[in-house]
Amino acid sequence: MESLRERKKAITRRAIRDAAERLFAERGYDEVTVAEIADAANVSVKTLFVYFRSKEDLVFADTELLDRLVAALAARPDGVSHAQVVADVLAEAAGESGGGGLESYHRAYGESPALRSGLLRMWAEFEDRVVDQLAAEAGGPATPAMRLRAIQLVGIVRTTTSPELRDNPGGLADWLRQAPGLVEG
Structure with a gap:
């Protein structure tokens, strides 16, 4: 205690x-x-x-979503793709916030130049964690193919807060249905 x-x-x-x-x-x-x-x-x-x-640390101190994504990849059921796991966790997280989480994110942080380097560091750290998970899953050392796969999976997450998605009339739910096929195809 x-x-x-x-x-x-x-x-x-x-x-x-x-x-x-x-x-x-x-x-x-x-x-x-x-x-x-x-x-x-x-x-x-x-x-x-x-x-x-x-001030930047106030934005990046919470890694809960990234932790959930890595944990979900580690617990991935047989027959379910990595990309589908990522999309499912993101859909669940959006549902928890009523979908307003991403809208709120854009309103709060938008395209702040002050945050750009912090976001890039966060994505790089997440990418490294995904590579580690893929290597653990394979039971061997990390490979360039695992790095490429991690980049693709991080890309799904990054896209959820992109201006392109924000301006997309189909919205987040539609994107999360499409993304695994685009990454796997």
């Missing part, structure tokens, strides 16, 4: 993240200052930086 101190730290960290997410959704990442986030979370700027190294 966690100590009281650890529970309080977790509560403070969550309050900071919640305040940041709310403010980013209301006004956009580039329009919100660290001081405003700290104020909304009822902490000092100094305390905020104890929990997060930068």
Whole structure:
């Protein structure tokens, strides 16, 4: 069981993240200052930086979806493709948020130049994790073919937040039905 101190730290960290997410959704990442986030979370700027190294870290600290994707790939049933597993997890995640999660993402972060490098690092880390999973599944070392496969699977995830999909009248559900066939074909 966690100590009281650890529970309080977790509560403070969550309050900071919640305040940041709310403010980013209301006004956009580039329009919100660290001081405003700290104020909304009822902490000092100094305390905020104890929990997060930068404003960018507030965006990339939550890896829950990526963790779920890797876990689902590890638990993939026989006969179900990697691409289908990724599409299914994304559809489930979109359903949990009523589909508003991606719309909210675009409103909050949009095409912020400040976040571009962080997104690229996140996608690269996810790609590495997928390669590791594919190698574990094969029972051997990673190969160039596994890297290419990982890039394709990460591409499905990346596309869900692309401007092209946002502007697509078919929407997310249609895309997630099509994507596995495009990657596997």
